[in-house]
Amino acid sequence: MPLEPVLGGKRSLLVRASVAAQAVGYLGLPVEVSPELKGLVETFLAVPPGEPTLESLQTLCNLLLVALGEPYKLVVVEEDGLEVWGIGAAV
Numbered sequence: 001m002p003l004e005p006v007l008g009g010k011r012s013l014l015v016r017a018s019v020a021a022q023a024v025g026y027l028g029l030p031v032e033v034s035p036e037l038k039g040l041v042e043t044f045l046a047v048p049p050g051e052p053t054l055e056s057l058q059t060l061c062n063l064l065l066v067a068l069g070e071p072y073k074l075v076v077v078e079e080d081g082l083e084v085w086g087i088g089a090a091v
Helices: 003-027 035-046 054-067
Strands: 072-079 082-089
Touching: 003 035, 035 054, 054 072
Parallel strands: none
Antiparallel strands: 072 082
C-alpha cells in the first residue's frame, strides 16, 4: 500500500514537525509548537538521526504512524533478495 492514501492530509503535519525537531535537535533552538505537533516533534527527537540504520528508520516510521493515530505498521520484508518496505495493519 502506498503511503499517500495512509497519510493523506497529514503530510504537512509531518513536514512541520520535522522542521521543528531539526531546529531543536541540530540548532538547539527553543521551539513552541501546537499541541497537535508536540507529540510528532517528540517522536522525531526520540530517534537519533546521527547514525541512521534500517532498524532506526523503521522504528521512527512506526512511532510516527502511532503518533498520527494510524492503524498501520511499516514492515520490511525480503523479496527476491531485496529489502522491500510495505504498510500493513497494526496488530
